Amino acid sequence: FYLTPPQVNSILKANEYSFKVPEFDGKNVSSVLGFDSNQLPANAPIEDRRSAATCLQTRGMLLGVFDGHAGCACAQAVSERLFYYIAVSLLPHETLLEIENAVESGRALLPILQWHKHPNDYFSKEASKLYFNSLRTYWQELIDLNSGETTDVKEALINAFKRLDNDISLEAQVGDPNSFLNYLVLRVAFSGATACVAHVDGVDLHIANTGDSRAMLGVQEEDGSWSAVNLSYDHNAQNEHEVERVKMEHPKSEEKSLVKQDRLLGLLMPFRAFGDVKFKWSIELQKRVVESGPDQLNDNEYTKFIPPNYYTPPYLTAEPEVIHHKLRPQDKFLVLATDGLWETMHRQDVARIVGEYLTGVHHQQPIAVGGYKVTLGQMHGLLTERRARISSVFEDQNAATHLIRHAVGNNEFGTVDHERLSKMLSLPEELARMYRDDITIIVVQFNSHVIGACQNDE
C-alpha cells in the first residue's frame, strides 16, 4: 500500500489553518503577523485540541494547544472555555460590570473573543448554557472581589486555569438534570488535558503551561542561523523541579509511590493537567459520583479504578507555570505544540525548519540589485541558499504542515523521505498510535518591524 504525493498532501493538509492579522490602512500594527496551525491525528478520534482567538475587550491574542488523555472530552471543554476564563480574568472592573449589566437586562453582550477556527474545531452547543453560567459566576465573583488594581497577566492566567479546572470539578460533582449533559460533565472531569497557552500583547509574551506540551521561541541570530528558546517547562518525570514539587506536597511516606516508571502514581505521564478528578478527588467523592452517575460511567472500569497508593489527594493540579518574555526583533516565531511533535523532533531542528520555511516562503521576494554593490560571488551564495530552501518548502503553504511533514517523514539525514511519510500516514488506525502520537502545532509569526518600533519607544 502506497500513498501518492498528492494523497499524502491531502492527508497532511486536511486540518491546516492559517490566519493573517488584517492590515489596517496598509499597515499591520500588531506584533503578530499571523499564525499557521495544523493537527495530525494518531488516535481515532484525535484527542488533541487547539484554539486561537483575539481578545476584543483587552488587547492581545490567545493561542493554545491542548493534549487530551483518557478521551478527548476534557481537551475539548478546555479548548472551548479556557480563553473565556483568561479573557474575563484580564477584563477591567468596568467592563465586567458592563457585561454583567447587559446579561442582567437581556441586552446584547459585548463580544469578548474573536475566534480563529478551522471548520473541524467545534463547540459543544448542548453545554454552552452550562458553561456560560459557570463563567458568569466567575466574573460575578471577580466583580465582588474588585481589588481596584490593574490586572496582572500572569496572575490572570493562573487564576483562569485554576478556576476552569475547579468549575470542571464542581460541574461533575453537582451533575445536571439533562442526562446527556450529566454524562458530558462527568466525561470531561474524568478525562484529562494538558494546556499550553500563549498570550501576546505587543512585546509582552506570556506562556502559561500545564503539562507536557511545549512553547518554543524561534530566534534568528545575527548570522542568519536559527536557535530555539524554551518558554515552558514540561511537567513530567523528566523535570526534577516537578518531581520535587510533587514530593513536597505529600508526606515523606509516599515518596516512593508518588512517581513510578516516570509516571505520577505509576499511571499519569503529565504531572499537571485539567480534569483527571481521579487524581484530585478523595476516594469517597470518586465512589459517590461514580455510583450515582449514569450506567455508562458505572460500567467503565477506568473510572471505577482507584489509583494505587492513593492517600493524600489531590495529587494533580491545573495550575500553570507562567513565563513572561519581552519580544525582541530577532524573535521571529513561536511554536506551540503537543508532545507528539517534541517526541520526534529536537527543538533546535524545529527552529531551523520553521525559520527556513518562513523566510523562504514569506520573505522570498524577488531579489533586485538596484543601486547596491553586490558581487557575483555574493549573489551566487544568496541564490544557492534560496534555492535550497525552496526545494524543500514549495509543497507547503503552512508552516505547521511543513513541520508535521518533517516530524513524520524525516529520515536519518533530516530530510523528508516520501516513502517513510507515505508509510507513516497509511498505518491502520489501530497501529498508528504505536508509531506516533497526535500532533498539534501552532506557529505564530511575529512582526519584527512593530516589535522593533515598540522596543525603541520604551
Place this chain on the structure above:
Amino acid sequence: SAGMFLRLLSDVRWQAANPKWRRMTCCQRSTSSTAEPHPVSLPAQAQVVICGGGIMGTSVAYHLSKMGWKDIVLLEQGRLAAGTTRFCAGIVSTARHVSIELKMADYSNKLYQQLEQETGVNTGYTKTGSISLAQTQDRLISLKRIASSLNVMGIPCEIITPKQVAQLHPLINIHDLVGAMYVPEDALVSSANVSLALATAASRNGVQIHERTSVSHVSVQKGRVTGVETDRGQIQCQYFVNCAGQWAYELGHSGEEPVNIPLHACEHFYLLTHPLKEPLASNLPTVVDPDGRIYIRNWQGGILSGGFEKNPKPLFTEGRNQLEIQNLQEDWDHFEPLLSALLRRMPDLEALQIMQLVNCPESFTPDMRCIMGESPTVRGYFVLAGMNSAGISYGGGAGKYLAEWMVNGYPSENVWPLDLKRFGTLQSSRTFLRHRVMEVMPLMCDLKVPRWDFQTGRQLRTSPLYDRLDAQGARWMEKHGFERVKYFVPPGKDLLDLDQSKTFYKPDWFDIVGSEVKCCKEAVCVIDMSSFTKFEISSTGDQALETLQYLFSNDLDVPVGHVVHTGMLNEKGGYENDCSIARLSKRSFFMISPTDQQVHCWAWLKNRLPDDSNLTMEDVTWKYTALNLIGPRAVDVLSELSYAPMTPEHFPSLFCKEMSVGYANGIRVMSITHTGEPGFMLYIPIEYALHVYNEVMNMGQKYGIRNAGYYALRSLRIEKFFAFWGQDLDAFTTPMECGREFQVKLEKGMEFVGQEALLEQKQNGVYKRFTMFILEDHDTDTDLWPWWGEPIFRNGRYVGKTTSSAYSYSLERHVCLGFVHHFDEKTGEELVVTTDFINQGEYEIDIAGQRFQAKAKLYPFSSLFTHRRRKDEVELSSYQRE
C-alpha cells in the same frame, strides 16, 4: 533603466552620420517637446513597405536599396533598433550547424566589418574571435563537425586543447574541458548601431524611414498584397515585409487573410558587470560554454554573460502587444543555474560587481531555424523573423537573401530549411508554439546528435493505424506534424531510454532496423506512409494534362493507369518538388509528393494553374492511408487478397489500378515502393485502412510479413541511390545533375518549365554531380557515423558535401550520397563535372575531422539485388560477404 541601456549598448552618433530621415522623423526629440510628433506625412504609395525597424527590417531595406529598389518605406512602431535588437548581446558567431545559417552568419560578419567605413556610423565592430568549449567528448565531436564545415567554407577555425584555451583567455577554468573550437574571425558589434548604420545607408539610397508608426493590418485583394493600414494612414504597396520580430505572429494574424508565422517569445536573461580591477581587453575572445548553457563576452572592461536555461519562460502567449519591449523583471532565482555555470567557468569573477541583469525577450521557432520567404497564401507578403536569438549573426545574410528573393524571384542559395512554407497552419496554435519553444530554447545548447526528434507538440497528425502500430512497439518521429514510424521494437527487447540513445556512433536500434531491412529483401514488410502529400488534379477537358505537361518535366501524356516519376522544376531546371503522378483517367491525375511539400507545392501550383473553373486541384492527403508493401513476397500477399494476378506480366512496374483488397473496394494500388525494391503502394480510403491493414497482416503471416519503419526505408533507398527531395534534391539541383535525365522528356512536343535550362545543361554539361560513396575503411561499430553535411574530398581537395547517408545492410558498408563539384585548382572557378572526373578521383569523406576512404559510384547497385544481373556487378562482388 532602459534609457541607460540604450546609452550603454549603443554609442549613437546621429550628428556624425546625419542621415536626412533623422531630421525628418526625430525632430520631436531634437527640438522642444511641444513639437508635433509626426512632421512628415506618410507617402500614399510605395513599392515595398517594411514593418519593423530592428536588425531584420533595416537589413532588408539596406539590401533592397542596394539592389536598385528605391521606392521603399520602413515603418517602426517605436524607435529604430529599440526592440530585441537593442538588447541583444551583439555576438557575431559563424559556428552554426546548418550550412545555410553558417553562410548567412559569414556574410553578416563580412558586411558588418566594412559597415562603419561605408556609413560613417560607429558599429562597435571588434574582431575578438570566439571559443566554443567542450566539457565532454560528444560535445567535442559536435564542434569538430562544425569545424569541418567552417574550414571547407574558408572560414579559419581550429580545434584546440584546453591549454591553448587558457592561453587565449586568462579567466577560463580549463580543468573540466576536453577541448574547444576557436574561430578567430568571430566578432562583437553594438547591435543597435549596426541596425542604425544599415538604416543610414538605406536612407541614403532613398528608403523612407518612419518611426512611431504602427501597422495595424495588411490589405489583400485576390491573394495579393495591396497596401498597409497604419495608425497614421494608408500606404498602397505591392510588397509587404513583416520584420516585426516577436510581434510578427500577431501582425500576420491581424489581416483579413491571415499569414501564419509560427514563432513565440521567451524571456532571455543576461548579466552585465562593472569593469574588472584590471579591465578586460576589448578584443578578448567571446566564450561559449554550451555544456554550461552560457556565453560570456567582454563588455566595457567587464563581462556580459547570458545563456539558455533548461526551464525557459515563454511570454506573450496571449499576444499581449506592447509598443516597445518594456524592461521586464529581472529574475535572479531563475538565472541562478547560469550564474553558477559562469562562476564555475570563470571562478575569478566572484569579486566582480554586478551592474544589472537584463531581461530581453527573444523569439523562437518550432524547429530552431529562422523564418523567411513569401507567404503561401498572400503573394507579395514576405517575412523575415524568428531568429532564435541569433539575429545579429544572421541579420546581414538573411536580409540579403530575402532581398534577392523579392528582386530576383529566388535567393542565390537554397533557403528551403528556412522557408516559411515548411510550416503549415498546423503550426499556428499558440498552445503548440508555447510548448514547442519551451523545448526549443534549451535545445540551443543541447548536443545536436543525428536523428533527434522534438518531444513536444506531438501526435497532432496521425494515421488511423497509429494505435495499432504503437501497440506493436512502434517508435515515432514527426514530419510536418505527422507521426511516422522509425522502427518497431520487438517484444521483450528494451532500448536505452531516449537520452542515452543520443549518439554520434552506432545507435542502439542498429540490429532492429537490420532485421526489418532483411525482411524487406527476403519476404515482405509493410510501412505506413500516410504522411505523403497527395493532390488530385482534374479537369473537364484537356486542361489538366496541358497544365501538368507544362509544369512537370517528364511526359505525363501516358496511358491511363501509368505512374510517372517527375520533377516539378523551376525556370533554372531545379527541383521545386519531386513527385510521382498517376494518371487515373484521361482528365485526372493523382500526385504524390514528400510530406513537407504540402504547403510549398500547393502554393507553387496554385500560383501557376490557369484561372479556369474547369480545372480543379484538391488536397486529398487526409483522405488516404498509404501502406507500402515492400519485398519479393508482396506480390503473393496482394494477389491472394485481391484474387487478381499481380505478377510483373499482369501488373508491370510503374502501374496504377483501383482494385479491391479483402472486402474493401477502390484501393489504389501502384507498383512503386520508393526504394527500388519490388512491391506496391496501397492508397486506401481512410475508413478501410484498418480493415486492409488487418487483411494484409493476416494474409502476410505465412509469407513472414512484419512491420517496418522509415529507418529501414531510408537504408534501402540510399543503397539504391534514390535521391529524396528536401534531403538530397533542392531548388538548385537539376535532373541532369543527379542522373535523372530519364525522368525528363526534353522532346515531349511542348514547352515546360525549366526546359531551356536543362537543354543548356545537356549541351554544356553540369557543374555538380550527385554521387554515391561507399565508405571503405570505416568501422561501423567503433567509428563515428556519417550523417549529412560531411565534406567530400577528391584527391585531397574539397569538392562538395554529403546530403544523406545510411548503413547498407546488404553491402555491410556505410553509403553516403552527395554532390561533387569541380573547382579549378588555381582560380576556384566552377568547372564542368564529367563522368571521368568522378570516376578518376580518390575520395575521402570527413566525419568530424576524421577522413575515411570512399569509393564513388554514379549508378546504383540495383543489379546486385534483383534477379537480373549486369556486368558491372563483378567489380562489386568483393562487398558481398556470404
